[in-house]
Amino acid sequence: MKLHMFPRLAVAPPIPGRGLTQPRLEGSRVSDVVAIKDQVEAAVQAALSQVLPAELAGTDPVVRRSDRADFQANGTLAVAKKAARSPRDIGADVAGRLTGLTAEVSGPGFLNITVPDELVWSAVSARLADDRLGLTTPRSGERVVVDYSAPNVAKEMHVGHLRSSVIGDALVRVLSHLGADVTRQNHIGDWGTQFGMLIQYLDEHPQVSWKGRGAETMSALDGLYKTARAEFEADPAFADRSRARVVALQSGDDATLSMWRDLVAESEKAFEVIYDRLGILLDGGDFDGESRYNDALSDVVDHLLRTGIATESDGAVVAFTDGVTGPDGDPVPLIVRKKDGGFGYAATDLATLRLRVDHYKADRILYVVDVWQALHFRMVFDIARRAGWLPDTVQAEHVPFGTVLGTDGRPFKTRSGKTVRLADLLDDAEAAIRAVLEAKEHDFADAELDAVVHAAGMAAIKYADLSNTRTKDYVFDVDQMVATTGNTGVYLQYAHARVRSILRKASAAAPAQLEPMAAGSAAANVMPVDITLPAHPTEKALALILDAFDATLRDVALALEPHRLCGYLYDVATAFTRFYDACPVMKADDDAVRANRLALCDLTGQTLATGLDLLGIRAPQRM
RNA sequence: GCGCCUGUAGCUCAGUGGAUAGAGCAUCUGCCUCCGGAGCAGAAGGUCGGGGGUUCGAAUCCCUUCAGGCGCACCA
Numbered sequence A: 001m002k003l004h005m006f007p008r009l010a011v012a013p014p015i016p017g018r019g020l021t022q023p024r025l026e027g028s029r030v031s032d033v034v035a036i037k038d039q040v041e042a043a044v045q046a047a048l049s050q051v052l053p054a055e056l057a058g059t060d061p062v063v064r065r066s067d068r069a070d071f072q073a074n075g076t077l078a079v080a081k082k083a084a085r086s087p088r089d090i091g092a093d094v095a096g097r098l099t100g101l102t103a104e105v106s107g108p109g110f111l112n113i114t115v116p117d118e119l120v121w122s123a124v125s126a127r128l129a130d131d132r133l134g135l136t137t138p139r140s141g142e143r144v145v146v147d148y149s150a151p152n153v154a155k156e157m158h159v160g161h162l163r164s165s166v167i168g169d170a171l172v173r174v175l176s177h178l179g180a181d182v183t184r185q186n187h188i189g190d191w192g193t194q195f196g197m198l199i200q201y202l203d204e205h206p207q208v209s210w211k212g213r214g215a216e217t218m219s220a221l222d223g224l225y226k227t228a229r230a231e232f233e234a235d236p237a238f239a240d241r242s243r244a245r246v247v248a249l250q251s252g253d254d255a256t257l258s259m260w261r262d263l264v265a266e267s268e269k270a271f272e273v274i275y276d277r278l279g280i281l282l283d284g285g286d287f288d289g290e291s292r293y294n295d296a297l298s299d300v301v302d303h304l305l306r307t308g309i310a311t312e313s314d315g316a317v318v319a320f321t322d323g324v325t326g327p328d329g330d331p332v333p334l335i336v337r338k339k340d341g342g343f344g345y346a347a348t349d350l351a352t353l354r355l356r357v358d359h360y361k362a363d364r365i366l367y368v369v370d371v372w373q374a375l376h377f378r379m380v381f382d383i384a385r386r387a388g389w390l391p392d393t394v395q396a397e398h399v400p401f402g403t404v405l406g407t408d409g410r411p412f413k414t415r416s417g418k419t420v421r422l423a424d425l426l427d428d429a430e431a432a433i434r435a436v437l438e439a440k441e442h443d444f445a446d447a448e449l450d451a452v453v454h455a456a457g458m459a460a461i462k463y464a465d466l467s468n469t470r471t472k473d474y475v476f477d478v479d480q481m482v483a484t485t486g487n488t489g490v491y492l493q494y495a496h497a498r499v500r501s502i503l504r505k506a507s508a509a510a511p512a513q514l515e516p517m518a519a520g521s522a523a524a525n526v527m528p529v530d531i532t533l534p535a536h537p538t539e540k541a542l543a544l545i546l547d548a549f550d551a552t553l554r555d556v557a558l559a560l561e562p563h564r565l566c567g568y569l570y571d572v573a574t575a576f577t578r579f580y581d582a583c584p585v586m587k588a589d590d591d592a593v594r595a596n597r598l599a600l601c602d603l604t605g606q607t608l609a610t611g612l613d614l615l616g617i618r619a620p621q622r623m
Numbered sequence B: 001g002c003g004c005c006u007g008u009a010g011c012u013c014a015g016u017g018g019a020u021a022g023a024g025c026a027u028c029u030g031c032c033u034c035c036g037g038a039g040c041a042g043a044a045g046g047u048c049g050g051g052g053g054u055u056c057g058a059a060u061c062c063c064u065u066c067a068g069g070c071g072c073a074c075c076a
Helices: A036-051 A075-083 A087-097 A117-129 A159-177 A194-204 A215-234 A236-250 A254-278 A290-306 A345-358 A371-387 A422-439 A446-466 A489-509 A511-518 A537-546 A549-559 A563-582 A591-614
Strands: A063-065 A071-073 A102-106 A110-114 A143-147 A181-185 A310-313 A316-325 A331-337 A364-370 A395-401
Touching: A036 A063, A036 A071, A036 A075, A036 A087, A036 A110, A036 A117, A075 A087, A075 A110, A087 A102, A087 A110, A117 A537, A117 A591, A143 A159, A159 A181, A159 A254, A159 A364, A159 A395, A159 A422, A159 A446, A159 A549, A159 A591, A194 A215, A194 A236, A194 A254, A215 A236, A215 A254, A236 A254, A254 A422, A254 A446, A290 A310, A290 A316, A290 A331, A290 A345, A290 A371, A316 A371, A331 A345, A331 A371, A345 A364, A345 A371, A364 A371, A371 A395, A422 A446, A446 A489, A446 A563, A489 A563, A489 A591, A537 A563, A537 A591, A549 A563, A549 A591, A563 A591
Parallel strands: A143 A181, A143 A364, A364 A395
Antiparallel strands: A063 A071, A071 A110, A102 A110, A310 A316, A316 A331
């Protein structure tokens, strides 16, 4: 069996900054593996530059995947007019100068390009030999702060926290994997006048129990909060005592602070239980509550007043952004300090922005928050820029997402119109997937089944959330999300498990050579790939899709859209089933053919597992 | 009123300048001596909300219009 070094197309290196979605940042590590598409792009660009007059050198070759060939280059059409030549003529000229690729002019001047099988197998081999599957780190050197999840102390997490948590986490994972230095921040609501009410109520009703009740703690607190609120509204005397309690809290009264700390600590414990269950990276170290910024708020207001960015209006301190007006045509204010002297959340957001720039040295700050708050962030960013807290070198982005709807098309509520608890949602998904799995044949022991149910239930929920365009609303439909067919998390987990099953079988059949692979180790370069073998169309199709993993992740990081990764993984899975249907693997009658196919299986499995992991979804070995 | 988001097959959705607009579900037809059929191949199904414009080329960019959702002073 022949083993080769990985051949590459012999072309000039790509011109920096051309043909890349995003300019490479300083210090970025360039992987040894160059994607086939990038090689093709570089080759066509080089040929195009030879053919065109000097001033048109560097023309984008516009290389895309094609139905009619492996790739097509459309750049000839775009440049034809400038070059005063026919696109077909240019195409023919370019095709003649391409070496190592088959190219022919088609239609009005498209260049249909076919890559040699040898190049395809080399790419599979090279990615398999790399512990990062050939993924680059285009985000290295970039410091990113991601603000997401943000539940409220003394309240249960509910459906409204799902999307921020799940999307934010996926973005954190992808950006980190691409080399960014990511700081997670969970800006929990742990401060404000509502705690005066709750603490006062607890103080007056020492007999009520809420602490240390595990999962019940939060629901008890949530109930007490509502009771306290009702009393606040019904009883003026209690309202007065509550207001006094706010003052006590803000002035650091020991007894009050101690109760507040209990509330925060118990709440954080409960949040972490949910994060663990959902597989969210956030933990105790990521809490960055509003209380942390309390001392900075008067500073923020003073500075804005001093610089004239903010003014007093109707007793409140407000700032305006050009062009933002309300229904009456009047400018809409951003309220940094309320009439009663309390601070609005605008003040807190400005303070956090300042810290994230000054202390965390962020290059990019992301707010994964529902789309309703778009106007708020627009104004906060505008005012922070004018105040000098947010320099032009730092990018602050609101990453908005749509609403989770019920099957009635309205924001998701329980039948009685109440907010849906996040924990209940997770229970529902697990129950639904359990029913599905139990209906199938399986040989799982109870504990294993529970583990699979958990993994698949969370996958169902998270994938359903991530696979839709972020900014759109989507309907929360449990039956659809646990479907085993179509573009669902469960289907991808299954596809992965199936690949692992094949590889297990292979390692049993050929113990010595393939041993390391069985453990799922990345040391899969023990698997020999014979690059001289012809590639079946479905093998090639699969390999070319696997080759696009890196480009897909770059897109996700750029657009901050995890659904692109979902779509990509689904493409991988469907390309795999086509391949597997057409090409016998274990039953291949030739050892070399089998080895190549196993390599494809291995790369598919690792790509799916890595991709799912970047979405925050587990990939069980068996389903 | 202003702003933002959305409008693509019966349903749920991909597709941010390239050739006949793609999946899944549902419907219909083939392929089962099948390495996990949770599959594969095929058929049918679309005025890409409407109308202008830019371009060699538009679901995609610009303008306009219609429909739906959301936001617009002391909640976050």
